[in-house]
Structures are given as structure tokens and as C-alpha cells.
Amino acid sequence: MEGLVIKSTGSWIKVRLEDGSVMDCRLKGQFRIHDIRHTNPVAIGDRVSLEQDMQHGNGVITDIRPRDNYIIRKATKLSKVSHIIAANLDHAFLIVTLAEPRTSTGFIDRFLVTAGGYYIPASLVFNKIDIYNRELEKLHGELTAIYEKAGYRCYSVSALKKTNIGLLKQAMKDKISLFSGHSGAGKSALINALEPNMAIKTGEISGVHLKGMHTTTFAEMHELSGGGFIVDTPGIKEFGLIDFEKSEIPRSFPEMEKLLPYCQYKNCSHTHEPGCAVKQAVDSGEVSQLRYNSYLSILNDS
16 A cells, blocks of 8 residues: 555654545554664655554555655754654745744744755745734835745735635645744644634743744644645744755855856855855845845854
8 A cells, every 4th residue: 555644643653545544554663773864764745655454453654755855954953863844845835923923034044945955945924914013014024025036935924814815725725835933933823724624723822932832743734625735843943954065055045046157166155255246246235135144154054
């Protein structure tokens, strides 16, 4: 049998079979030591082969098919081990909130660099626009202009008021889409707005720190009634890049990548070299200073 991994709790893995039914499965022993640099040998979105355990009635995963792509992050801040968030994605949506909680541009850019580095198209979803005051509206306009100019589609939505939910739903039709972001950014609330019958548990914002409290414990894939699937993920505090060479990083900034052929040196780091087209574009305003600062931060981290 073949199927699609829709949830993994570590011990047990839920697999959606070709007929739409779901089977609880476990991994065959040798997979537990396969690819030890990852915390999870099997990820949401993996296509797997399995056989039925006639004695216990569950399934046994015997093979994990090669992945078209996947998105990963460091398992912990200081770890060299990676955690695969999801695999075989058509699109990644980062849920961004400008308040309650605030999503930093550094976090946004690390997510976009990772998605781009693994060939996953990405968009930004600015949620909670219903709570914007004049200052947040101005910031929202500035950030939207920066990221759309860089080549990313931006959506402005309110899960609470159902604002522009139809646009988001149309963008996800017949695709496997990832929702990621901080706890409290409204991922689960957005999914409920997209699919009211799912009734996914939503959390509250901590009154002390204005940060979200976890409600999604494990990543899980849900089927959309209009076609396609959505992967809901636990909230992420930090997004640490892993397995990137320094020379690859500017290629994950679309507005910089198109300027690379015009730099004086082929191996230009865009930091100190003369004749750097990227630095010239930053000076002229063609490339955002904010994005360039993120590039330097990521370059130093790597």
C-alpha cells in the first residue's frame, strides 16, 4: 500500500491511504537510525509505502519515497541537528502579526531564505489587520511594499472578521500548503476561517508578554473541502538556518539574486567588495536596507 503522512507524534504516524482512509502506522526498525542529523526520520507530507501488521491491525512503514522538497530548521538554537517541518510542499505561507505577538523582519527573512533554499514558493499572510491602529497600518504598508517588491505575494487578512479569507483559500486550492509562524499568530484561527467544520483548537495571548501560547502540539495535515491540503504546525519561536553555505544565501534573496551577474567579482559577498551591484542597489533604494540588514545578520550567523 501507499499513502501520505498526515501526522506524526513520534511513536505513531497517521497515514492517509489512496482511498482516503487513515491508518495508524509505526516505522520499521531501521528507519530510526536513518539520516541521524534529523530529529524526525519521517515528516508530514512524506509519501510512504506500507504493509499491514495483521497481528495488531496497524500499518508498518517500509519505505519513504524521495522528497521533492522539504523545509527544515535547527532543532534548538545551539543544535547542529535539524528538524524537518514538512515535505513535498507546493507552497509555504508565513503567518505574520505586527502586534500580539510581533513578528520580526529577521524571523520573516530567515523563513523566506529557508523556503527559497529548498525550492518552496513562499508568501506572507499579514493576519489580525482588524486590530491595526494608524501606526500599525503605516508599518503594514511599508512591509508589504518591501516584500512585494522583493517578489513575494502578500495577503492581508483577519481570521476574526473573515477579511480576504476567500483570496487565501483560492491561492491554496489543489495544493499542499504549509502554515507556519509564531504561537499566537492565528494559524489555527485562520484554518478555522478557511474550514469552519474543522473546529481546530485556538489559544489565547499571554497578557504578561503579549506572546502566543501553544495550541498545536504536533504538525498535522488537513484536507481542504475545495481541494488541496494544509499543514498546520506548532508555533515557532526562532527560525535557525541549517545546511546553508554562505555563497548560497544571497541567491535566496530574489531582489539580490538578479543583481549577482553585475557585481565586479563573481564570488562577491556584497559586504566590502568594490563594484558590488547589491550595495549600489541598497544605496539607491532599489534593494531595501531592512532586507540587506537581514542578509548581513544571516551571513554572520552562518
